Amino acid sequence: MNRILSARSLIPRARANLSTSSKCFDIAKVKRNQIRFQENNGKPIHLKGGPMDLTFTYLTMAFTFGSACYAFYGLSQLIMKK
Template sequence: MLRNVLALQQLSRRSLTTSARRFVDNKVPQKQRLFQENNGIPVHLKGGAGDAVLYRTTMAITIFGTAYVLYELMKAAVPQKKE
């Protein structure tokens, strides 16, 4: 009976670990060097072109949203003509 329980435990462990172990290089020291060097670039743009695209997209959405809110406030402040 004990042998069957132990065999069942071993079988369940094997079925849960189906992927092979992959060893991944630690990229943290490289990223630390990149972000800590003093080259005049703001930290939010040091990641490369992807960071620049995300930054510009965020700024465009922010400006559009601010303009839209101001437009809606002006529209709400001016009384509508009733015909």
């Protein structure tokens, strides 16, 4: 019973922390990002973040292709007679 009462006393503190943490964002930073991502420069939205976005995109494609090849290799090993 004590544990339930102590857990109930933590709930108001958690709500106070969550409600105050949502006010910490910078409005000017949001406006700058809106301008950067809305400009028409011919790039898709997932590449407008800069060169690291392009790097992560290519890295994700490489991992996906490698995983697909490894999956087909594993399936071919299961299909082949030993």
